[in-house]
């Protein structure tokens with residue numbers, strides 16, 4: 001009987017050790033090693049790609065506790081050592097299995113690792129989180145609740161810019177840190193070529209000019225906007241498209257800046273009360289420089 005009590009105590013001591021010395025790290029360590037043993041297949045499903053292994057330190061400790069406790073209890077009723085061992089084994093496996101389920105549940109909750117922008121603002125670091133991108137794509141999320149709060153806000157500015165993906169983060173960074181605009185303080189009108197639509201009635205696309213002016217008027221009047229910020233960028237695909245690719249980016253840049261300068265007068269014809277600012281974005285040394293026009 002003493003042998004069973006000793007095994008149960010060893011399991012208990014292991015459990016206490018893992019609780020004191022950060023069992024979380026130990027889970028990962030053991031899981032990693034286990035992953036190597038079985039050939040850690042990166043294409044395996046997300047459950048096995050993360051989370052504690054059934055052979056982790058804690059699960060084994062729980063197994064020992066269960067094995068020892070059941071063995072000792074059954075032995076105290078005079079059952080033979082062989083039967084006690086079998087019953088202990090069954091009890092240990094059962095304890096270990098439920099323990100593993102419980103630890104796995106905790107791990108999954110912790111693994112959500114939500115990092116809010118406010119928490120990391122102004123700090124530098126590398127964040128690595130095991131998010132299986134392929135898995136997310138395959139899941140086809142049908143329902144999602146944003147972290148950001150829904151706030152009605154009161155915008156006072158309209159941004160008109162090009163839809164080019166290359167400049168998206170730079171535009172947003174410039175608005176936030178270059179101009180100090182709050183996230184909720186502006187509306188966006190994002191179309192290919194951005195403010196170029198003001199001149200498309202001079203070209204083959206008068207409908208775009210009509211639509212753009214009406215959207216602009218709608219937003220300014222509906223939200224009572226006071227400022228309009230126009231942004232154009234170097235090597236704009238829409239300008240290249242309009243010139244049938246016959247002009248160099250430098251010639252198109254001159255055309256864009258000339259267009260920007262002529263737009264405030266056009267806006268003020270319909271909306272004399274608004275302020276208009278223009279900026280030109282140009283890649284420079286691996287970053288993007290914004291210059292007021």
Ligand SMILES: [Zn+2]
Nearest residue numbers: 162164236237
């Ligand atoms: Zn563009």
